[in-house]
Amino acid sequence: MSEQWIVGVDLGGTTTKLAFINLNGEILHKWEIPTDNSNEGQNITRNIASAIEQKLIDLKEQKSKLIGIGMGAPGPIDYETGIVLNVVNLGWKDNFPLQESLHSLTALPVAIENDANCAALGEMWNGAGKGADDLVCVTLGTGVGGGVIANGNIVRGINGAAGEIGHITSIPFGGAPCNCGKTGCIETIASATGIVRLAKAELSKADANGTLALIYAENGKVSAKDVFDSARNGDELAKKIVDEVAFHLGFVLANIANTLNPDKIVLGGGVSRAGDILLDPVKMNFSKFAFSAARDSTNLALATLGNDAGVIGAAWLIKNKLTV
């Protein structure tokens, strides 16, 4: 039998990532198309179907090579019907039948899953969590997202809200306001946005000095990357901010480990690119707050798939249907 390919799709608000992926979870071809939110989002699935057809033509491959499309979608999903609920930024006015629409346009089996969960599945299939049956992925980006895998399957929860790790409260009193309406969520501290907020608070103090203060004085702004780069170079103010972020992240992740004792907790997203300057103090704080049996067995690791995790995890949805 000739090699079979799965289409992995990672639907984002501005860009849609696509890839042809083999049954080992390896990307063979990947490309992107803009996400067309106009016409109440009606073009989205048509453009995806066309992009797949066109890529097959470019590669001189037959459609029979494709065994299905797995897709990550940004927002809550009704898994019974494959409908994406209330995703305003994709242009869909009402609940959009994503799975059915893409299936009727391509005649291929289609599986959909929340995009944060896809990233977790990708890391499980062929990334930092390879081989783990129990895995928690935390994406530290503009916000903080997460995906929980237990016994080899995504945990969605009764209302699809499992994995909302960004909204775990780390500061019960007097924390910063979060987009979710609560205060003190870990997202307000450990996201890129949160780190910049903490930095600005420190930098606005009269006695602020050092590398990071110089960057701020020069550019009128700082990024999360500036904070980590300055900390790596020994800047005291930056180190203080990294310590605060690492404390809260270690605290929250330890409490997740006390509940789930996963094989691995994988940190991904732009902030995680800071590497050991972040990971090492997070591990130290994790050790303080994790129950001994979990502390000794749950490992913290950096994600390895970067932006590819989403399409690989989406493809896993089809792979998983083959093997069960």
Place this chain on the structure above:
Amino acid sequence: MSEQWIVGVDLGGTTTKLAFINLNGEILHKWEIPTDNSNEGQNITRNIASAIEQKLIDLKEQKSKLIGIGMGAPGPIDYETGIVLNVVNLGWKDNFPLQESLHSLTALPVAIENDANCAALGEMWNGAGKGADDLVCVTLGTGVGGGVIANGNIVRGINGAAGEIGHITSIPFGGAPCNCGKTGCIETIASATGIVRLAKAELSKADANGTLALIYAENGKVSAKDVFDSARNGDELAKKIVDEVAFHLGFVLANIANTLNPDKIVLGGGVSRAGDILLDPVKMNFSKFAFSAARDSTNLALATLGNDAGVIGAAWLIKNKLTV
């Protein structure tokens, strides 16, 4: 076919509970035997096997009615081998082959599981969590234990430490020491022991007065039940303690809901018998700290099976093998 029975066994340090349970999870006969820790625990499985034989004789029933034995054991289990690890208080010197020993003595299929997980499975099968695929059970007793069920299966974690909810840290700085070696664990606050500790701290203050203070003056001690009874009668000092317990429990349970979004979080154990005087303020604090989608869908409820949860959940282990 005549009715089939499952034997549910809940092995405790001093008492072993046994029950014959039908395939609907209903207890038909239940009884207890003392746990004989002498002889390096070698008598434990022999006594269980004899107790089952004797009960069948008493009931004039054939052994063929029994389709298996499910057993909850206090301590970590190697699930590959059915060996209970390092349970000193049962007298077992080395790791004891519980499953194999009981199987060879009875010639029945034997399944074993950690006892806190059995209680969760019992509540899922025929208790407060009936019908829920995603469930977290928290046992508030002398300590605080827990069991996590996701997608209909127990989450054990990589080292069997999943569900160690009692050791979730709620007070990161300056909390009371916990038996586990950490400080500020929810067990130090929301267990019967923790509640008494909080009460004594309040009662030792010079201005302590009210019902609870009178009980303390009279008896030289107070129980968790005294605290809840006094709070129910409007005692201010007792209400303050209940508020503190409810705050931390609501905070911890909300963060579990943010991670797992279970259908239900079920509170069991002696402390949960306090009922609404505890549950209502826990719910209020839970609402503050839970992400909206989880807050609106994860329900807090009191356990309904009491001490029977363990044997029913143990029996479920055998029932589950029939249906998969």
